[in-house]
Amino acid sequence: MPANILGLSCHYHDSAACLMREGRLAAAAQEERFDRRKNSADFPRQALNYCLQAAGLAVFDLDAVVFYEKPYLAFARVLISHLRAFPRSYGSFRRTMPLWLADRLALPVVLQRETGFSGKTLFIKHHLAHAASAFLLSPFEEAAILTADAVGEWATMTRGNGHGSAVRVTHEIRFPDSLGLLYTAVTTFLGFEAHEGEGKVMGLAGLGRPVFLDKIKSIVALRPDGSFSMDQSYFDFYREDRMYSRRFVEAFGKPRQPGAELEERHCDLAASLQAFVEEAVICAARDLQAQTKTPNLCLAGGLFLNCVMNQKILEATDFKNLFVQPAAGDAGGALGACAFVSHSLLGQPRDGRMDPYLGPEYPASRSRRALTNAGLAFRELSDEELYRAVAQKVAAGQVVGWCQGRMELGPRALGNRSILGDPRNPAMKEIINEKVKQREPFRPYAPAVLEENASEYFHLTQSSPFMLLAPRVREEKKAAIPAVTHVDGTARVQTVSRSLTPRFWSLIHAFADLTGLPMVINTSMNLRGEPIVCSPEDAVSTFQRSRMDALVLGNLVVERGAS
Amino acid sequence: MAWFENLRRLNRALAAAVRRVLLPAFLFAAYFIGLGLTWLAGRIFRPSLFESPDLRARSFWRDAEGYEPDWEDCLRQS
Numbered sequence: 001m002p003a004n005i006l007g008l009s010c011h012y013h014d015s016a017a018c019l020m021r022e023g024r025l026a027a028a029a030q031e032e033r034f035d036r037r038k039n040s041a042d043f044p045r046q047a048l049n050y051c052l053q054a055a056g057l058a059v060f061d062l063d064a065v066v067f068y069e070k071p072y073l074a075f076a077r078v079l080i081s082h083l084r085a086f087p088r089s090y091g092s093f094r095r096t097m098p099l100w101l102a103d104r105l106a107l108p109v110v111l112q113r114e115t116g117f118s119g120k121t122l123f124i125k126h127h128l129a130h131a132a133s134a135f136l137l138s139p140f141e142e143a144a145i146l147t148a149d150a151v152g153e154w155a156t157m158t159r160g161n162g163h164g165s166a167v168r169v170t171h172e173i174r175f176p177d178s179l180g181l182l183y184t185a186v187t188t189f190l191g192f193e194a195h196e197g198e199g200k201v202m203g204l205a206g207l208g209r210p211v212f213l214d215k216i217k218s219i220v221a222l223r224p225d226g227s228f229s230m231d232q233s234y235f236d237f238y239r240e241d242r243m244y245s246r247r248f249v250e251a252f253g254k255p256r257q258p259g260a261e262l263e264e265r266h267c268d269l270a271a272s273l274q275a276f277v278e279e280a281v282i283c284a285a286r287d288l289q290a291q292t293k294t295p296n297l298c299l300a301g302g303l304f305l306n307c308v309m310n311q312k313i314l315e316a317t318d319f320k321n322l323f324v325q326p327a328a329g330d331a332g333g334a335l336g337a338c339a340f341v342s343h344s345l346l347g348q349p350r351d352g353r354m355d356p357y358l359g360p361e362y363p364a365s366r367s368r369r370a371l372t373n374a375g376l377a378f379r380e381l382s383d384e385e386l387y388r389a390v391a392q393k394v395a396a397g398q399v400v401g402w403c404q405g406r407m408e409l410g411p412r413a414l415g416n417r418s419i420l421g422d423p424r425n426p427a428m429k430e431i432i433n434e435k436v437k438q439r440e441p442f443r444p445y446a447p448a449v450l451e452e453n454a455s456e457y458f459h460l461t462q463s464s465p466f467m468l469l470a471p472r473v474r475e476e477k478k479a480a481i482p483a484v485t486h487v488d489g490t491a492r493v494q495t496v497s498r499s500l501t502p503r504f505w506s507l508i509h510a511f512a513d514l515t516g517l518p519m520v521i522n523t524s525m526n527l528r529g530e531p532i533v534c535s536p537e538d539a540v541s542t543f544q545r546s547r548m549d550a551l552v553l554g555n556l557v558v559e560r561g562a563s
Numbered sequence: 564m565a566w567f568e569n570l571r572r573l574n575r576a577l578a579a580a581v582r583r584v585l586l587p588a589f590l591f592a593a594y595f596i597g598l599g600l601t602w603l604a605g606r607i608f609r610p611s612l613f614e615s616p617d618l619r620a621r622s623f624w625r626d627a628e629g630y631e632p633d634w635e636d637c638l639r640q641s
Contacts, residue, residue, distance in 0.1 A: 066637070071640050072639075072640040072641035082598060083601060083605065083612075084613055086598055087595070090594055094594070097593070105640075121638075122634075122637035123639065125629060125632075128632075131630075158627060160627070168630070171627050172625055173624065177623065223623060227623035227624045229616050345634055345637070
């Protein structure tokens with residue numbers, strides 16, 4: 001029985017590789033962390049090599065490689081869509097066809113060329129990969145499953161259920177009706193980059209009022225079961241530079257140019273979009289709950305990286321338990337593809353434990369070398385000294401880079417490739433923005449809170465280890481943590497457990513001993529436009545190109561100004 | 564072996580030039596002739612391909628197909 005299964009996702013955005021041995025996740029990483037190009041779509045050769053290396057395998061030891069899509073079906077959709085939009089789809093045709101002809105339709109050939117692998121290559125549908133990643137990696141024995149993203153082969157949203165090791169997808173919504181594409185179209189209308197600015201629109205939504213909700217509903221017909229159909233005359237998914245039509249501009253006014261000042265109507269449009277998508281997904285979830293009668297819901301697909309929406313689903317439906325794996329977007333497709341083959345096809349048992357720390361880990365000798373090569377003086381501390389020293393720095397208002405152990409999978413830093421700050425300081429957001437992140441001022445920073453104290457500060461009914469829920473901050477605590485409370489009174493919480501993240505937990509515990517507050521600000525360690533750091537060299541480079549006050553690599557501490 | 568390197572360089576430049584000319588020409592023909600004729604045939608013989616969905620429908624969910632593959636199904640790219 002095959003035991004070493006490699007999953008791959010690539011060609012659109014967020015390329016990734018994942019390796020499962022005997023049904024257990026051994027390693028997974030996104031290509032962007034290695035090639036240093038954000039949302040890299042390239043064949044994940046470095047991520048793949050890392051996975052093999054981490055598991056101590058050669059490519060010949062793999063029993064199967066599984067891809068997160070059926071390329072011929074996706075190609076058929078692309079051709080038919082271009083046919084329907086003839087002749088205005090020529091630009092898109094000219095741009096995309098070379099990509100299909102070069103690599104996308106010849107994955108086994110590419111795989112052999114890149115790695116020498118000549119064994120079995122498997123293909124599963126895109127949304128089945130999402131559904132499998134959502135359910136098979138969850139702790140649930142049975143659950144309802146909802147997936148949504150821009151588009152897979154044809155499907156843009158699916159619903160179904162999981163039981164044991166079986167995943168069933170029962171219904172789908174098809175392209176061009178897509179909540180993911182709707183969100184991206186409005187993202188580009190608001191002057192943000194597609195596949196990158198959606199999170200910014202989610203943050204912007206908190207500043208506006210949903211005054212355009214009725215207008216959006218007149219464009220997108222929504223049914224009580226959460227299904228929907230979009231009036232395509234408002235959209236243009238074949239344009240290179242934008243995804244909305246002239247009619248959309250007539251309805252919502254002039255689009256915002258990138259970098260232009262944000263007006264009230266931009267915030268209102270973001271709020272209206274967010275409200276509409278929440279309503280659609282809540283309707284779909286309620287209908288699914290009525291059918292499946294289970295208290296458990298698993299979500300996957302890029303749309304469910306929207307933590308505000310995930311929280312609303314939990315609050316507005318009868319589902320009691322929600323699971324969203326940390327790489328809910330396309331990178332997670334590699335996990336789902338792997339998990340489907342391992343558990344559903346080969347019957348290997350699930351372990352029900354999702355550990356997001358699946359990336360590379362570097363020895364202290366490598367960190368020492370990186371620091372020495374950069375001419376940076378450092379101190380080596382014991383664990384206890386380290387937690388105390390870093391807690392003191394954070395409490396003193398410093399911005400500290402914190403790199404420990406294995407890198408996280410997914411778009412959020414979860415305490416192993418993080419930048420830390422003090423949530424009590426109302427100016428901390430501006431300080432982190434100025435020293436490192438250069439983010440838009442309306443975007444909030446997230447708190448990482450000890451799991452056992454989370455409900456004291458937030459209206460949280462379950463843990464949120466992957467930072468994919470945004471509960472309301474308790475009224476009486478808002479003043480205590482101004483730096484992580486968004487204008488709408490919510491916070492994108494990470495609950496930190498001792499069992500999953502012992503070093504990060506110990507650090508926050510030390511901060512609590514010092515200040516009485518069991519949480520720190522946790523944001524990803526990267527500069528604007530760059531992927532999260534991976535190696536000690538990446539971290540050192542980020543430290544040198546920013547004004548971060550200190551950098552911690554394992555037990556090594558570097559302070560700015562010391563050389 | 565400098566002459567061999569020069570030959571290789573020339574060969575690469577020629578290949579790139581051919582690609583620059585031939586690929587766009589091929590894509591232009593494939594789109595406006597291949598897809599264009601198909602579009603015309605579709606309009607005449609299968610107009611349903613171009614119709615918008617019925618917005619009066621009570622639900623837009625469709626039955627999902629092809630989501631319960633076995634090992635053999637997974638070997639296929641379609």
